[in-house]
Amino acid sequence: MAGWEAIRTEVLARIRSRAWPLGTLIPTEAALAQEFGVARATVNRALSELARAGVLERKRKAGTRVAALPVRKATLDIPVIRAEVEARGEVYGLRLLRCDLAQPPVPVLARLGQDVGEMLHIETLHLASGRGFALEDRWLNPAILPTPLPDFAAISANEWLVAHVSYASGDISFAAEPASDAAAAALGIAQGSAVFVTERCTWAPDAPITWVRLVHAPGYRLSTVL
Amino acid sequence: MAGWEAIRTEVLARIRSRAWPLGTLIPTEAALAQEFGVARATVNRALSELARAGVLERKRKAGTRVAALPVRKATLDIPVIRAEVEARGEVYGLRLLRCDLAQPPVPVLARLGQDVGEMLHIETLHLASGRGFALEDRWLNPAILPTPLPDFAAISANEWLVAHVSYASGDISFAAEPASDAAAAALGIAQGSAVFVTERCTWAPDAPITWVRLVHAPGYRLSTVL
DNA sequence: ATTGCTATTATGTCTGCACATATTCCAAAG
DNA sequence: CTTTGGAATATGTGCAGACATAATAGCAAT
Known part of the structure; x- marks a missing residue:
């Protein structure tokens, strides 16, 4: 398990499989980093990405939790x-x-x-x-x-x-x-x-x-x- | 000048002011890092952000260029x-x-x-x-x-x-x-x-x-x- | 002229560490 | 009982250095 995309995928899988149910707090970056055997920065990258996609909600000190009402965010291109x-x-x-x-x-x-x-x-x-x-x-x-x-x-x-x-x-x-x-x-x-x-x-x-x-x-x- | 957001702002300002016209190649991450006195990773973060917003186009080895036809990307929230x-x-x-x-x-x-x-x-x-x-x-x-x-x-x-x-x-x-x-x-x-x-x-x-x-x-x- | 290899180069990502900052929680003071 | 003032803690961001990867450009061989 290496690479922030692999970690993002794994985290997403746990959310989708309800191993981490909606609304629950997930382990800290440090804990995940140790579990996956990567640097904390790598976990941070993966979790930040998921937070931007609306799957996770993160707050300093409070920790990271699975979004309770996942608001789907769609990005559209507005071409000329x-x-x-x-x-x-x-x-x-x-x-x-x-x-x-x-x-x-x-x-x-x-x-x-x-x-x-x-x-x-x-x-x-x-x-x-x-x-x-x-x-x-x-x-x-x-x-x-x-x-x-x-x-x-x-x-x-x-x-x-x-x-x-x-x-x-x-x-x-x-x-x-x-x-x-x-x-x-x-x-x-x-x-x-x-x-x-x-x-x-x-x-x-x-x-x-x-x-x-x-x-x-x-x-x-x-x-x-x- | 420090912080990736400050750098993103400065780069955006140069694009908007046409100091870096549409379609042109901008300096490499290493060069910008030296100019701003920050680590390359910080420049990378700023430029990546702009690339995701559609303002820059980046390719390995080819370098980073200002998007010729800036496709505006809008993110929509699709609520329940x-x-x-x-x-x-x-x-x-x-x-x-x-x-x-x-x-x-x-x-x-x-x-x-x-x-x-x-x-x-x-x-x-x-x-x-x-x-x-x-x-x-x-x-x-x-x-x-x-x-x-x-x-x-x-x-x-x-x-x-x-x-x-x-x-x-x-x-x-x-x-x-x-x-x-x-x-x-x-x-x-x-x-x-x-x-x-x-x-x-x-x-x-x-x-x-x-x-x-x-x-x-x-x-x-x-x-x-x- | 075309194809194929190789060296070069700019970006992509990772590590390990450090400090900043926001927020919670608890305890002491009023 | 309420308020205030710290710790404690999880995330946010920074740095320097390293290697990975993709794509180009140049050169060589066909």
């Missing part, structure tokens, strides 16, 4: 849309529908948490092999943009941002909604169809960067392994 | 439904709609990847303060169940499983769909409404455990910080 389209073997394209300065609506301001005056409003239709793939509605803080503006008809705002703007934090959420008239028309689907919607918000340390809402064409699926 | 309902300050309830042995339909078999004959088919309506919260359609491998069967009218199959069955792997996916007649009726919504659907599949090392599909009531949102 172009990469997503190309990964399906289709040809990516984009059409800029609008790009102008305007006062963002209240819901957007609320999500951004700060009013920076007029923002750049961009609407883009992302295409996969010519068919509508996703409709993007974005509000961008103009303070972070250079003059002249980047050519958002050539490069998607998202890709320009990841390449040129540093940012600190953000959040993302997913929901199912009926397609609005505009979205339905742009994607060529029936109005009111169930569409998958992604909303993302990102901030630089000091100011909001962008709020974006993506309406995916029907059939879109977000998946990951547990 | 009861916990989710109670976290909203509502009262959880469940209604068992059906529970019988049957041959699973082909799509379910396809997802499970293996035919184990008849499976236990369970339909449950999860309630939040009496209102429909989610409709669960589940197929369970009877081989993993005890006799007599657990009382799935008292405890949800999901909770029983996390408490009694060990499992190895699984996957999960999310999509937007129109509500089927049955789902609409159970949740008390208009037929065809856009609903958020979660599909999960789990396997023990040797055999499939369960396939489950959750139709969430409209308004459901899955969110996380980036």
